[in-house]
Amino acid sequence: MEKIFVIGAGTMGLDIAQVFAKAGFEVAVQDVSDKILDGTRAKLVKSLEKLVTKGTMSEENKAALLGRMRFTTDVAAAAHADLVIEAVVENMEIKRKVFASLDGICKPETILASNTSSISITAIAAVTSRQDRVIGMHFFNPAVVMKLVEVIRGANTSDETTETVKALASQIGKRPVEVNEGPGFVVNKILCPMINEAVGLLELGVASAEDIDTAMCLGANHPMGPLTLADLIGLDVCLSVMETLHAETGDDKYRPSMLLRKYVRAGKLGRKTGVGFYDYRK
Numbered sequence: 001m002e003k004i005f006v007i008g009a010g011t012m013g014l015d016i017a018q019v020f021a022k023a024g025f026e027v028a029v030q031d032v033s034d035k036i037l038d039g040t041r042a043k044l045v046k047s048l049e050k051l052v053t054k055g056t057m058s059e060e061n062k063a064a065l066l067g068r069m070r071f072t073t074d075v076a077a078a079a080h081a082d083l084v085i086e087a088v089v090e091n092m093e094i095k096r097k098v099f100a101s102l103d104g105i106c107k108p109e110t111i112l113a114s115n116t117s118s119i120s121i122t123a124i125a126a127v128t129s130r131q132d133r134v135i136g137m138h139f140f141n142p143a144v145v146m147k148l149v150e151v152i153r154g155a156n157t158s159d160e161t162t163e164t165v166k167a168l169a170s171q172i173g174k175r176p177v178e179v180n181e182g183p184g185f186v187v188n189k190i191l192c193p194m195i196n197e198a199v200g201l202l203e204l205g206v207a208s209a210e211d212i213d214t215a216m217c218l219g220a221n222h223p224m225g226p227l228t229l230a231d232l233i234g235l236d237v238c239l240s241v242m243e244t245l246h247a248e249t250g251d252d253k254y255r256p257s258m259l260l261r262k263y264v265r266a267g268k269l270g271r272k273t274g275v276g277f278y279d280y281r282k
């Protein structure tokens, strides 16, 4: 496996591409507009420059990493890929459209992976003619730093595809865990309800955002509080995960907090829009 194609150059797509490029793979990143891709490339260069300044990356390695990355708006370029990783918005219909189109574009042996946070791999795979080669490859934010990759088997994912993706995750320095399909898989089934609880406490006025976060950092030893984490993930992603957990289980314990909905409706999505539970514009 040599060539990787990442669809969606947002919070996750760019970091996933960077992880593969760092490990020596040729990576193409696709998104819907040149404007988005220009912003993405600028963000990458800035973050690599920081590493060079800190002395954790050499100028040569930075240039080599950038040399292995390409940015394109043309999804047809996925025809050359050995593995495609989809990281577009957390929406079943959009993901199914992307997979149906990839199925027509890619070589028959190409593995199609989704970085979905919660959506059924089986449902995504069902729009393709290669259900055995469709799988979840779920990275964690920030993907350049976080070690885990959940490797999620849909109902028809083959053993061969699962083993290939697990080996690949190890090759790029991550620790794969194999997960059978279930809404939210392992981490988000536990983590997102905790974030939703934190938003519920804020909504009830039990404590301020800062105090909720401080309580969880100092009282449960979390590296960042749940509301800071929600801002990092994106409140739209947190809401989509809760909606999937609620819809798939029918259990009201997963009902998204109204305050979470309100923030998403207001476009307060966290760091990526500059405001969420905290203001990042200053």
Ligand SMILES: CC(=O)CC(=O)SCCNC(=O)CCNC(=O)[C@H](O)C(C)(C)COP(=O)(O)OP(=O)(O)OC[C@H]1O[C@@H](n2cnc3c(N)ncnc32)[C@H](O)[C@@H]1OP(=O)(O)O
Pocket: 047, 048, 051, 056, 116, 117, 139, 140, 141, 142, 144, 145, 146, 187, 188, 191, 223, 224, 229, 233, 237
């Ligand atoms: C929603 C989903 O589907 C799933 C999810 O992702 S859920 C979210 C999961 N993520 C979490 O729970 C994150 C919780 N938070 C944390 O673990 C930590 O706060 C954090 C890792 C985000 C930041 O921790 P920190 O100690 O402040 O890290 P920071 O100093 O910024 O960076 C850590 C290292 O990564 C490096 N790094 C940061 N950005 C980098 C980049 N773009 N490229 C390469 N290296 C990078 C830093 O240089 C640093 O390296 P050194 O230790 O050598 O200095």
Ligand SMILES: NC(=O)C1=CN([C@@H]2O[C@H](COP(=O)(O)OP(=O)(O)OC[C@H]3O[C@@H](n4cnc5c(N)ncnc54)[C@H](O)[C@@H]3O)[C@@H](O)[C@H]2O)C=CC1
Pocket: 007, 008, 009, 010, 011, 012, 013, 030, 031, 032, 036, 086, 087, 088, 089, 090, 091, 094, 098, 115, 116, 117, 118, 138, 139, 140, 141, 232, 233, 234, 237, 272
């Ligand atoms: N944000 C997070 O912490 C994590 C998110 N995920 C999952 O990763 C996926 C992406 O999430 P983010 O990067 O946060 O989203 P994001 O909103 O930051 O980026 C999504 C990108 O996809 C692009 N896009 C939308 N439709 C497209 C299409 N048809 N073709 C190509 N590009 C398209 C958008 O223009 C945008 O740049 C989602 O499924 C999400 O649930 C998984 C792990 C962590």
